[in-house]
Amino acid sequence: MSNAGLAGKTTGIWGRAARGSAWIAMSFVAAQGFRLISNLILTRLLFPEAFGIMALVTVLLVGLMLFSDMGVGPAIMQSQRGDEPDFLNTAWTIQILRGGILWVLACGLAYPAALFYDQPLIGQILPVASLALVFAGFEPTRIHTANRHLLLGRVTVLDLISTLLGIAVMLVLAYITRSVWSLALGSVATAALRLVLMTAFMPGDRNRLRWEKMAGSELLHFGFWIFLSSVCGFLVSQGDKAVLGKFLSIEGLGIYNIGAFLAMFPIMLGSTVTARVLIPIYREHTEVDPVALARLVRLRRIVTGGLILGLAVLALAGPFIVNLLYDVRYSAAGGVMVAICSVQMIVVIFLTYDQAALARGDSRGFFVVSAAKAGLQTAGFVIGALYFGLAGAMLGQAVAMLIYMPVIARLAWRHGVWDAAHDVIFLAVALILGALAVWVNWPQIELLFPGSGGGFYGP
Template identity: 25%
Template sequence: MSSITDKLIKGSAWLSFARAIVNLLSIISMVAMARLLSPDDFGVVAVATTLMLLVTEVTELSLAQALVRHRALTDAHFHSAFTMNALRGGVLGGALALAGSPLASFYDDPRLVGIMAGMGASVFLGGLANPRRIVLQRELIFWQEFVLNVSQKLVGVVASVVVAYIFRSYWALVVGIVATQLTTLVVSYTVMPYRPRLGLAHAKDLLSFSVWVSAVQIVNTLNWRFDTLFIGKLLGNEALGHYSVGGNLAAIPTREATTPLRQTFYPAFSSMRDDRERLSSAYQRAQAVVTAIALPAGIGAALVADPLIRLGMGEKWVPAIFIVQALASVHAVQTLGSSADALGMALGQTRLLFVRSVQMLVVRIPLIVGAMYLYGLEGVIGARVFTGLIATVVNMVLVRRLINVSVAEQLAVNARSFCAAAVMVIGTLAVVYFLPARADTWSLALEILVLGATSILLYSTSCRWLWRRAGRPSGPEQEIGRLMAKVWKKLRPGSADA
């Protein structure tokens, strides 16, 4: 257990460092592109990228998860995985390119012909990536993931910003996507040498595990992507641009704050799947830490969204403020059950994950489509918040079924974090009334600094006070402190393990 914990800590440290750099690059890219391009540019590319994601995720073979869980991997397994991914990438890439003309006719936008050709090239390149990369995740080795994540993001940002600056065209977004995929392809073979061969000897073996994971992926993709296509058709590209950019911004704080930890959960839970008591304890500890980190990240971002978007992106993006405020908050709350997928895959209960996803699809589609017709973009956001809360409860019920941890127990380990988040919200909103009126850029910058510092101070002090009042019990406060101490010990200069 100590060895696994140490690997998880070092892995989380590498991934945290990578995510910090990627996050910084994302912010730079988002601000630059928002300044150089229009919401309409983002909207038309969002239609193409959504269709690309729908096609690729619906046909996802989930071979990586099958390789992680397989007990006796051989080169033939990787050859089979490469062959299946390459065939899929070639077929889908060609199909997306050919879909450009009918899609342009449907949306009455000829720009989609060229954009879809770019999406097809990106999918084709993605199908050729190195399948042996999964060995690094399987062995809880993550420094190569650092190299891959940072390099692909850096190249994509540079390429897109340069093209946007020179041409002020939506092509900047397309070039960034293709450049990112090409970098992923090259670096994947650099960090983990592998000579691919064609073969399907273990195709059936790999698909036997991944079939339900793929089914879950199909339903989840329909669940989370269909609204973009509806908005583009019914509300127009400008509304879609605000929605897609606002949705991406809303997801960043929670995603970037928790992904380094969550990426380690599936391999870690898989290593404990034969010891249910140990697994249950590990899940509760891990989930409490994720939520304790996500709440200040997501809700804090919602509190500073207004001045931050006005300062960084300009007045043309003001309609995205409400989107960020609502979705960033619900993303943070949803982390209560966000690790149910990793738990279900580790236990081989992928059919349950599929049933859960179908249930949410049946709930989300009519609610979101109905709200869109009745109330426009604001209705979509309201429906997403409501269904997000429902999804949180459903995931917690699923966890109870998988490891026999009741919903009440899951809520109890997060109670102090939610109380501290409530104090943070009330206190920060109170501070807003004492801030000077926005007169210029400096007043916006001052507001961001004051609100951000207030949020951090109120959340951290409230957590510590509540923890002490409760008698310093085991919980996320101790786990985060222990995690930070171990990360520092591993990474500090002169450390033998660094």
């Protein structure tokens, strides 16, 4: 089926958005459920050090990906040429080149990273784990075409299948090897399986190597600001582990990673839905449309309210959940859940605004807010960690997000999507629920301070 044919399979953007959101939510819940089950099994097969080492490897891989992100997916989703074969094939060619370059860079980074973190295994694991980046480079642009037109059923099912098969491979390897290598090879297997499934079963024209000057120019111009934004995105998404790798013991980092894994479920779901659904909606409503704006306001409030509710439940019940699921070695992860969920309740308030800039081609504006968020969050995290350890880092992040509010509000106002009532109401709710969760679970929060015996800082 051609890309034009794929684009023609439409009914109405709001109906497709609703169905797409449902597909994403169901797939996400299923995938995270299986990841949780596998995580529980892995914590009984492996030691906390394995999760700490893999957390650092993941930081490095995500850093390489984000420091080279040219925004191919968002470019296809928002461009007027997003369905043209020459444009898509040029984008695919850029993806492949990027994947190969990333693997070479990962191999060169392996030894210095092992020395920096004083973990020799990183030098061996990173070149192998980075093969996942090569496989990702060959993924067909039909994935982005489906996202562009909110035809998300097949792509989410294939993504879920590849995730489940990759988890199965990881568990088998963990049972056989009982080493961190099972985590690294499992991630490579997942990327390879995703490539095979997406290539074989996604409808649309097959990609070919192609370089069209005009398409390349548009992609690189749009991608320049996305690249800078992604550098900032690395600090936002992985900066905590990169910093804590120097503040915490490797066992402590593994415990932190378990707590962060559980705490981030709602924000990951919200980010996935908004990134894949809102760009097409904003793109098709470039002018002020009262009906569309009312629907956006309603959608935004439903998303924000649902995410804050989910985070509040996890924050209040974090220690109970950790003690129920994990053995005593990971009990301090409950305090991490409380702290992260409390901070993320503030973060989700602004989750739907920056996609308006991308949908209208304003990648520069997207970069400005990304840089502000990264700079403020990193500064708050590092300053807090220096004075009060892990607990201070969490508090520093919360303060940074409050300072960030006017920056993202200005971007939303400039693109005609700012909702002041939404921000004020949900900020008050987030602060009250976050404070309540910290008060109820204060004994677990105390474990995050240096000298508390929580296991984060070593003997």
